[in-house]
Amino acid sequence: MDRTERLWLVTLIAIAVAFNALTLAPLVPWQRWLVLSRPNVDRRVEIEIADYAFRLPSEGIEVKAGEFVEFVATSRDVTYGLGAFREDGTMVFQMQVLPGYENRLVWRFDTPGVYDIRSTEYSGPRHSDMFVDDAIRVLP
Numbered sequence: 001m002d003r004t005e006r007l008w009l010v011t012l013i014a015i016a017v018a019f020n021a022l023t024l025a026p027l028v029p030w031q032r033w034l035v036l037s038r039p040n041v042d043r044r045v046e047i048e049i050a051d052y053a054f055r056l057p058s059e060g061i062e063v064k065a066g067e068f069v070e071f072v073a074t075s076r077d078v079t080y081g082l083g084a085f086r087e088d089g090t091m092v093f094q095m096q097v098l099p100g101y102e103n104r105l106v107w108r109f110d111t112p113g114v115y116d117i118r119s120t121e122y123s124g125p126r127h128s129d130m131f132v133d134d135a136i137r138v139l140p
């Protein structure tokens with residue numbers, strides 16, 4: 001490794017360290033609760049996935065905008081994805097759902113409305129069927 005390569009390497013490492021320090025710093029307003037706080041969960045939603053199908057709570061998923069919702073997803077067979085999508089198809093959040101674990105994600109919906117659920121991880125030949133229309137209702 002010659003001097004120029006070493007200089008580039010040190011520069012890239014310095015940029016990576018500075019970028020991570022800046023974007024994870026609690027001085028960034030949106031990072032404060034993401035990194036440092038453990039919000040009190042207002043509602044817990046359990047979702048089981050097996051054989052390419054979501055098993056949602058029988059009473060449906062109804063939450064209020066602004067409350068912290070903990071999604072706990074389990075898989076009985078393979079790795080799936082759990083994603084929430086707006087009506088225009090844009091994604092709100094997604095998580096991997098590994099078999100043998102309680103996969104957790106805490107989310108706060110800001111906007112009332114209805115959201116779809118899809119698998120966001122290719123899980124096999126029936127993956128594309130894993131779509132639940134209007135699965136989450138967020139009330140004002």
Ligand SMILES: [Cu+2]
Binds near residue numbers: 080081124
């Ligand atoms: Cu899938």
